[in-house]
Amino acid sequence: MELTNKIALITGASSGIGRETAKLFAEQGAKVAMADVDAVGGQTLIAQIKADSGIAEFYQVDVSIETEVQDLVAAVVNQWGGLDILVANAAVLVTGTVEEVTESDWDRVFAVNVKGYAFCAKYAAVQMRKRGGGAIINLASVSSFIAQPAFVPYNTTKGAILQLTRCLAYDLASDNIRVNCVCPGPIDTPAVEYFADFQGLAKKDVLEQLASLTLLKRTGEPREVANAILFLASDKASFITGTPLMVDGGYTAQ
Ligand SMILES: NC(=O)c1ccc[n+]([C@@H]2O[C@H](COP(=O)([O-])OP(=O)(O)OC[C@H]3O[C@@H](n4cnc5c(N)ncnc54)[C@H](O)[C@@H]3O)[C@@H](O)[C@H]2O)c1
Known part of the structure; x- marks a missing residue:
């Protein structure tokens, strides 16, 4: 097993x-410490992991509130004695053209998608340093590199996450903390339903449309992204820091 004795x-x-x-x-x-605003989905997964003899705890947290993130990391350390891996993944999909987006839209999307990632890294790094190192994986996106129609706020935050990743990698390297980001292309998750609603289309049609944008002519599965995150979290990625890993079926290779 790749992550025996690791706390994530x-x-x-x-x-x-x-x-x-x-x-x-x-x-x-x-x-595995799982954090989310959605307690129902989290508790369902906890039951599933425990039934399969896994070790996990759920914490209901809004990552955009710094004190909640601080308390979260303290609770994880209190539970298991430290922290080795952070996967900063929670994000909101706020879309629109620059003329459509309101000030409160901007505040919300930056609070969750940028400040939330930074708060998590801030408190995680303190704990990783005490253990002689660690790994941080930020979920960025193909949207960190390319533009899409009427996606201004979301894509702006994903560009920021790419740069946040590089800056954190720079500052935390001397503590043996590696920081990378995974950049998924179209992945079949509940977020696609939001995207479909936004476009006024059926989810099936949106998945077909997104699949056509990739070289492999299909959308990805969450497990295919999870595998890339696992690689970056593991010792197999011991000389990799400050880099984006595209998991996009060739979307951005064209
Ligand atoms: N699905 C895709 O096609 C795709 C593509 C590129 C990048 N990504 C990125 O991958 C990550 C996961 O995407 P997904 O498709 O699994 O999304 P999802 O919507 O299925 O899951 C996101 C989770 O984040 C939680 N969340 C939202 N705001 C939160 C907050 N303030 N505090 C704590 N939790 C919060 C939600 O409750 C939800 O459980 C995101 O960073 C997303 O931007 C996804």
């Missing part, structure tokens, strides 16, 4: 990619 914190773990990553990490022997 995954945000946005009640749904989609975060959920699948929590399952995979537990399968790989990690103690």
